[in-house]
Structures are given as C-alpha cells and as structure tokens.
Amino acid sequence: MIRVRGLNVDYDDVRAVSGMALDVPAGDVCGLIGPNGAGKTTTMRAIVGLIEPTDGLIEVAGVDMRERPQDARRLVAFMPDFAPLYEDLKVWEFLDLFAASYFVPKATRREAVDRHLELVGLTEKRDAMVLTLSRGMRQRLMLAKSLIHGPKVLLLDEPASGMDPQGRIDLKNVLKQLGAQGCSVLISSHILAEMTEFCTSIAIMERGRLVIAGPVESIRQRIMGAAVYELVTVDATQRDQVVRLLADDPLTGPVEGVDGSLAFPFAGGPEQASDLLAALIAGGVRVASFAPRREGLEGLFLKVGAKELS
C-alpha cells in the first residue's frame, strides 16, 4: 500500500505540495485528479523518490522511503506520460536492462522479458530496435518495463497518452488485473471517463492540497448528496401523476425532466427505492425503467470545485 502523511514539497520559492495525506490500500486503484499545476506529478515523483520532499512520511508496502530507499525502490514502479527509452537498444535488451537493474535473477530474466512482452502485445517486436517503435508501442514497452520486477506499488502519470484504442483496453485490463493481485495503483490522468471504469478510489488535488480522497462511492455520496434516480414512463402523459406521487415521499427531491423521462434526488437506500417503485406501480404509473444515475468522475471533479481541467 501507499501511505503518505504530512507531505510538503517546495520548489525554490513555491510550495508545490502542502500537507498531503493519502492512503492507497493494497488492491486499490486510485485516480489522482486535479487541474494542471495542482501538484499531481510532484506528488507522484516524491512518492517514487525522484524529488526529495521538504518533510513528511512516505511509505510503500510498509517500507519508509526515506529510511530504506533501496528496499522501497524494489517495490515501486513509475510510468510517466512521455516514455524515455534507449533508442540504441533492441526491445528485449531494454527490458533486460531494467530487469537486471531491479535484480531479477539471471535465470528467470529471459522468461520475465518474454512474458511481459506478451502482456503488452509486443512479442513480435522483440528483436526490433526501440528507435523503430511508434509512440503507442513505446508506451506499451514502458508499461512492460514498469511491471517487469513485479512491483507492489505502481504509479502511472498519464499512461494512456499516445496509446491506440487497443492499447487503452489492454492497459485497463492490466490495471484491473494488478488491482486483483493486490497491487496498489495510483494513476493520474485527464481522461476522467476512462478512469471511471477502473478506479476504485479517487483523490482530488488543487493548488498543492488534497481536497478530498476516498472510495469512489463514498466520495460520490459525500459530494453529490442524495443519489439521483432516473424514471422513464411508458406513457409520457403520466408526468403530473408521477410528480404528485413523488411529492408524497419524504425522501425524494424536486423532479426534473420532460415528458416520460424524469430525474429526482432520492435520499434513501435500495430498500426505500424498491418501496418507492412499488408505490409508483401501485399508483398506476407504467414504469419502463427506474435506476440510479451513475455520476462519472468528471461530475465529481467539477462539483468539488476544480475549474481548470485541460
């Protein structure tokens, strides 16, 4: 897991990260979101040890980054938005270099290289020079490099930039797989719609501070308040009848929408929702669909107040 407490990072006269406190448990895929300059990349770079923080505690998989950096580094992997590679190496040589750098045993190194090339779909490019790879392929190679030593903690900064649709799908699957294997993943991206699909928790940053953090559902409930339910009736003329019935329920809010497609906040849980549906049907409403609206990360992000999403 990742554990950050009281993290402060200063650049000359500027405080880039201030009082950051964050937990990413094992198996959690946490999306770190915020406007440009919020301190996301600085936070990630501090966690992996690329920047020396002014003060604060950083632990990865229970190892203190400041006290035992060499041990901690064996457990962490970092993948940036723009993949720097050695262009004068072959693809397998590049992976072998980093496998050796992370002290993957010599006997299993070749097998590890081949397995990770297959994982990211680059087996056919095994003997190609890195120079000849497209940007998307470079990102895949960087992902393979990041995973080759079996990290317990993975940090990704805009990992999908430059990837083709298939690459993005593969990335999502890999992240889900890593989460299932107990790896803590912290991912920063501006493509919030994609993050919605695999993030189990989020952390929103603004001006160097962590505004809010926690499981997606919990954050959704805290930020958005009551869940918004969507109701579609078979007969559009029943709108007034629906509004009247909903007004009788103390847990529902003002109804919006036209014709047969309506939306309203509902403060109750699934049990109360089921009762409400039964009451509507009993009241003669012909219900075509009745379900809570799933609020994406964009909605949460905008609701929190971060304005400058690029």
Place this chain on the structure above:
Amino acid sequence: MNGQALRVFWDNPLIIKHLRSRLRPWPTATWVVVTVLGCMGVVWGYQVAFGSFGSGWEMQLILWMQIFLIAVQGGYQISAAVGGARESGIFEYHRISPLPPSWIALGFLLGAPAREWVMFAVTVPFAFLAASQSDIGPLGFLQLEVPLVLLGVLIQGLSLLVTLLMRKPKGATQGGAVALMVFAIAFSWPFVNLMGMITGILYDTEGVSRTLPFFGLPLHWFLFLLLYLGSAIGFTLTAVIRKARSDRAHALSKPLAIACLATTSALVLGATWDVRGNQYAVMTTLYVVSSWALLLVPTITVDRAEYARGLKRAWAAGKRRPGIWSNDASAQWAIYALASIVALACSISWEVLLGRARGSSSACVAVAFFAVALVGLGLQYAKLRLGRHGPTAFGVFLFLSWVVPLLVGVTLLSARVSEWVYSIVLAASPITGLALTCVAGPMLLNQRLQTIPGIPAIEAGDFVRLAAIGPTLTFACVFAFLLVAIQRRFDQVVRKAMTKQEEGTAMLATAQNPGPFVVPASKEQAASG
C-alpha cells in the same frame, strides 16, 4: 574487495547495456580497422619512409593517438551518453531503481566509452612494438601506459561530473564536450612532456634520480603519479556518485569539500617543498589553493529551499538549526574552514619557501584568506537574500569589485601613469592583488619607488598591501554581518510559515472529516412549497 563487491564491474546492467549498444559488430569492426590502419601508418611511416623506427617519435605519436581516443573521444561519449539520458529523462529511472549510485556512475563511466577502450586496446601492441624498439623498452612502456590510462579515467570522470553538474541536460552535452576538449588539450601536451621527462629520468644514466621529491622525501615517480592522479580520481568519483544519487545533491558535502581542499593543499605543498627561496613557487601555491577553494565554494552553499528545508527538519527534530556540516545548513562555518585551510597552506608555503627573506610579505596570505571568505559568505548571502537571482547578482558584484579594477589598472598601465598608481589600482582586485602582494609588489615597489620624492619606498609598498587587503577585508566583514542577519530573518519567516501551515493542516483535517448525511435543502423547500 569480495566477489559481491566486484559485481559492480561484471554484472553491472549499465555496463552491459553500453557493451551491447556500443559494440555492435559492424560499427566496432569499422573503427577497429581504421585504428589499425592509423597505427600501421605510423609504424610504416617511420620504418620505411624515414627509416628511423625506434627513435621514440613514433611512440609519442601513438601516445597522442591513445590520449585522443580515451580522453577526448571517450570523454565525449560519456558526456553524450549521460547528457542524452538526462535530457530524455531516463537517467531518473536509473536513480529510482534499486541500483546503488556507485553502480550507475561506474556503469556510465566504464560503459559509455566501450568502443574507445577497444580501439585503445588495438593501439597497445603497436605502442609496445614502438617502445621495445626504442630506448624506452618494455618496462618503460608499462610505466607510460599505466599513468596514461589513469589520466584518461580522470578526464572521463571530469567529463561525467561536468555533464551531471550542468542544469540543462542538452547544454550539458555540449558544455561538457567543450570543457572536455579544452581540458584534454591543456593536459595532454604537458602529459606527453611529462612522459618524456619520466623516461629521461629513468634511462638517463648520468646520475639522475628515478625519484621525485614529496615534502623533501624521495618518492618513486610511479607512486608519485599514483598519489596525485589517484587523489584526483577519488574525489572526482565521489562527486560523480553523489550527483548520480540525486540531481539536486551537492557535488561534495561540506566535510568532503574541506577534505578535498586539505588534500589539494598537501599535494601542492608536497610538490613545491624543495623549491626554496622562490617567490613564484609561493605565488603558484597561493593561486592554486585559493582558486581550488573558490571552485569548491559553490558546491557547498545552499539555496533558499534547501535552507528552509533544513530549518524545518531541524525544528521537527527539536533543534533550532541543522548541524553545521548538514547539507541543508548554511555554509558559513564550512567557508571559514576553507579560508583557514587556504591561510594555513599559504602560510606554510610562505614560511618554508621564503622565510623572512628581505622584501617578502605575508600580506598575500591575508588577501587569499579574505578573498575566499568574501566569495563564500557573499555567495551564501546572495543565495539566501535573492533566491535564484542571487548567483547572478553576486556575479555582477564580483565583476565590479574584482574585474573592473583589473581593467582600470591595465588601462593605467598602458597609459604609462606612475607605477605605484596602477599597482594600487591593480592590487584592489584580489586576482592581481595576490601576485602584487606576493611577488611583484616587493620586487617593484621596494626598489623603484625609492626615487619618488616625499614617499619612502616602504610606505609605497604598504599602500599596495593596504589596497589589496582593505576592500577584500571590508567586503568579507560586511557579508559576514549580512549573512548572520539574513539567517536570523529567514529563521523567523520560516517559523511563522510553519505555524500557519500547522494551523491550515488542522483546519483541512476538520474540513475533510465527513459529517452526517443531510437531506438537501431544496427538498425541504419543495415540500413546504
């Protein structure tokens, strides 16, 4: 050194990486053939065309070729490899890997010039042939090649260090290469001459000793070279390893900088110990030791962020300030230590070499001490007071106080004004003030100014010494006072900021604490409506 420690050489991933990329068969074979042809050309040229193979000149040519390969070409390759890795960002991935910094440093140092070392190896049989055919002989060949390899490693190490020190990696590649070329050219010619001197010492049968004096003691020339080159390589590699660990790390810690200056001073004193009665030897010691101290000063002064970080960490540990040798502490005391070493080394040199010889003056020792203190304290003050603009502003100050008097003095000299006038102006700049108080002042003023009516010679000499010490002493004291003041002010500002931050963090923690779920107000309004 056990087998595990030796893995840094034979199982170093970065060395293996460079061996793979730089020793691909076709390019390597091409360059090996070119080198072989070059060496064969030298041998053939002297043996067939001039009929003088074995004269020693062909050995010198091959030595030049070897220096070019390992110092210029090898150094350039290191600079390009590290500059490129820093520019692309991949160097940082080595830093965050579990590879120790020493492995990273040695990986680039030994790996990047792999092809150049192969080409060097190709020249060795030709050098051996040339040496064995001449008076140098097989043993002399070995005694030439080993120091040459050490010098090559030193230049490559310096190239690596320069590239790691440059702020902008792209510029680092170019800047490192330019610095390297200048350095290699500057050092290779004396080196070849030194080789000639050494072979002369070894094979001259007219009673010349095979030893070189070190603090008056005869030291075998080979050990002498190892002592000097070994020390230089040791400190260079230490700095490289520190920079390989972190981009923001200082090349040398404060204790290391002091140790480096002390070692340099000892080596300079050891080499000049027997040159008695020679003011130029004292002057050389003065300039070498002072210049080295001035070069070390920027490596230990801290910027605002580092100083603030040090203060915060110290307070978190219940201390008022970090320890004086801490990397994040003000360099104030370390600068006094550097200046003291300069003063000590110069005093020893002056006392041993000149004693109380007529006309000599120890004012040069004071000038050297205050010059180092001025630069160190001034730079530290400027960095704390003006942030990132500090070094530039201090550079302007040094230009005005050190370079402008020099220019004015040279102008007065060319305008043929009175000797003591331009001497006083020139002495105001420590660049020339050191020489004037050490050599030129006593020589010129004590002899010639006796003809100036109304001004006794000894007083004219004192004017020059006063002009040399006065401004340097004044500025050093002013900066010492200002530095203490800015440190106090900084302490207060950072302490206030820390207090505010703690309050802010407490407020943020309260704000983040989720409260009970509340039905939105709009629902109540709707119900009432």
